[in-house]
Amino acid sequence: MSELSFARIDETVLGTLAPPRRGYWALVGALCLGVLLGAGCWAYQIAVGIGVGGQNIPVAWGTYLINFVFWVGIAHSGTLISAILHLLRAGWRNPIARAAETMTVFAVCCAGLFPFIHLGRVWQVYYMLPYPNQRQLWPNFLSPLMFDVIAISTYLTVSALFWYTGLLPDLAAVRDRAEGFRRKVFRVLSLGWSGAHDQWLHYSRGYLFFAALATPLVISVHSVVSWDFALGIVPGWHTTIFAPYFVAGAIHSGLAMVLTLMIPLRRIFRYEAIITVDVLENVAKTMILTGLLVGLAYGTEYFIAWYSHNPVEWESFRWRAVGEYAYGLYFMVVCNVLLPLLFLVRAVRRSLAWLFGLSLVVNFGMWWERFVIIVGGVAHDFAPHAWGLYAPTVVEYGIMAGSFCLFFLLFVLFCKHLPSVSMTEMKETVAHGR
């Protein structure tokens, strides 16, 4: 970082906001088509009925819930990087904090869509809101599904406000160098921020509180998501390990997505001096830890199933390893636990190709982990005559592809229109020599 100056940081980051070329708009167009495909599939499901999806008894929770948990998981590392590492004064998080926070906001948006899609009759979503009504019906907060409504909406609100607050000084920097209509837009967006000493005094204090509040929130949200399953009596779900298991998995998958997004971003925007290989290496080192935690959770689940002498529980886990979905279990163990151990080798941690490749592998493995947990539990529970299998339909694949396109579309639009690296935090890094 020694070669960086305040002016060079501004020049590099603001340079990324130059008018995009045709290739960028072609990518935006392609992603828009993907979003339209997903929206079309959802519209078709609304018109025809939820039966166009593959969910049916006994597997009533399929890809919609898998993708919900997957996207909530992706959202978690953004808060880890922006809040927890901020409190720990880990300077290496500064170059990637903004993009990770943005990833969090967009991932929560994608996650939040899936319960609506899964509802089928989405126009009745207001049933979940507590308000006086003629039906005399109120949501029951004994249900973990209602915990989820509160937790996810809180997480979306907090992460969006945290993200915007962090952006304020950078929006002012863009405003000060913009001209014409763009200047007017950024003048409003920056709320007239001038970097006055009293503004910084309150801002620093407020940002610290944001970080302190977001830290327990991030732990609680995925714990609440895990209780959607753990509070049910389904074998394979009903376990107290789920909260830390889900939190570790969420951070693992989120860090993988950070690498997936940061490596192309670094290359396209020539961020090499800002997002150094050391920064990416630190993400990889953290993934070794989260991968081992996830591996510990996988092992503990099997140990408890065996040690409990509960035949239903043990059968459920035996079937996971040798049944129709056994490949999912092996995908998750290999992709999430074994292959990330390659990061123990320094040359792998510092190779962009390996980092990018392994990040994709972990993303793939973490999706399969959610498949194994969600589908595997209900497909093979207490009564053998009620066992059954599940396969997603074309409509579900379309909606899933649409959600991925939506996430990447929002991220691509963000990168070209707002500062994708926090200039303020980079300047603080340079000033304090961290």
Next chain:
Amino acid sequence: MAAEPRVMGLFADDAKAARAIRELAAAGFTFRRAHGPIPSDRIREATAGRGSPVGWFTLAGGIFGFAFGFALAIFTTSQWNLIVSGKPVIALIPFFVVGFECTILFSVLGNVVGLLLCTRLPDFRGLETHDPRCSCDRFGVLASCPAGREGELLEFFRKKGAEVRVWP
């Protein structure tokens, strides 16, 4: 009565800016504001800034949120008085989850309200004496002086190693 002339000294680093702030009063000038691209402890000490009250807003939001979350859960379940899985209708342990989430939500909302009130944002008038270099790599010190002493104030800043800008 005519407004006092205002002059801004633009410094390359916050240490020089902080030194200038400390010496302004002794030279007979009035310190107005300091601007910079990052928060500076040196400038905060030089301006003898007091602590921020933002935390009180956060605390108030948190206390309200905790009470609101519990009250909401208790009220809604008592309106639909149905025993589920043998659990009590008013069950404090699951309601703690709702109370906790609302504590965080309202703490953050309180934090944002506190931040907006304390920083007086949105504040577009403050930009009248804002130099764009202060959001890049300069620390600006805005000071005023009695009419007729602008030259002395300009000289003061120049001696401290600053570029200067005069505001009408």
